[in-house]
Amino acid sequence: MSIHSESTLTRRRFLGAMGATGAVCMAAGAGLVGMPTLAQAADAPAAAVNIDEIIAKDLGAGKVTLEKVKIDTPPKAENGALVRMPISVDHPMDADNYIASLTIYVDENPKPMVAMFEFSPASGKAEVEMRIKMAKASQVRAIAKTNKGALYGAIMKLEVAEGGCAG
Amino acid sequence: MADIGEPKVRGPEKPLKKGEVALIKTLIKHPMESGLRKNTETGETIPAHYIETVSAEYGGATVVKTQWSGAVSKNPFFSFYVKADKSGPVTVTWKDNKGQEWKEKAEIKVE
The missing domain is CATH 2.60.40.2470 (SoxY domain)
Structure with a gap:
């Protein structure tokens, strides 16, 4: 195992965690304005x-x-x-x-x-x-x-x- | 709940001339929880708990009245002005969505 692959894994985990946090924020917002799915909210936030x-x-x-x-x-x-x-x-x-x-x-x-x-x-x-x-x-x-x-x-x-x- | 309350109101320390405007600075400890946030481990929504109104009374009248949402920052700072008319207190009242209320004042001195 190289140092390089270890750091890649850490970075991937880090990005994964970041993504999850972002989704929580967006899901909360989308729920409030009655957007049916998260994907739609991401596609057309201005329409909300x-x-x-x-x-x-x-x-x-x-x-x-x-x-x-x-x-x-x-x-x-x-x-x-x-x-x-x-x-x-x-x-x-x-x-x-x-x-x-x-x-x-x-x-x-x-x-x-x-x-x-x-x-x-x-x-x-x-x-x-x-x-x-x-x-x-x-x-x-x-x-x-x-x-x-x-x-x-x-x-x-x-x-x-x-x-x-x-x- | 330790981190709530302790309201502070500060006005100018020096006496003002009649008609001068006075900057009033206020601060209070409050979580300002919007109700849109979720607990990342349980997925449960964190209940809304935020200050909804702040008002300032001076010389027997309401000079500033505000409505806030949960998008105002935690431990909210808020400053505004009043026109110094005569010596007396500027009394600020904060009320949150759970019915809790805080009051604090600063004295204005007019020469």
């Missing part, structure tokens, strides 16, 4: 949920203007269990003209809405920071809604070095 429909249902069917909102995080997260999510909205917080809510969506999540924040003029500033979990790369959207119903947003493609499915 329609993010635009979800946003329209949550926030109203208005057009989202991609301005005023900033997601201030690096494009590649080192740790999927702790993805920094500082979000700011450049908008007045006056008594009659303010940001009433800010909602964060991760497109690839089985349940895309991660968090929703409701503000009042007494908030002074529509800016929050938190940490979220991401199992894999996904688009992240932050959508702000004014008290008058106008929607502003930011969309960011985020890579994840190490998935946070287990955490």
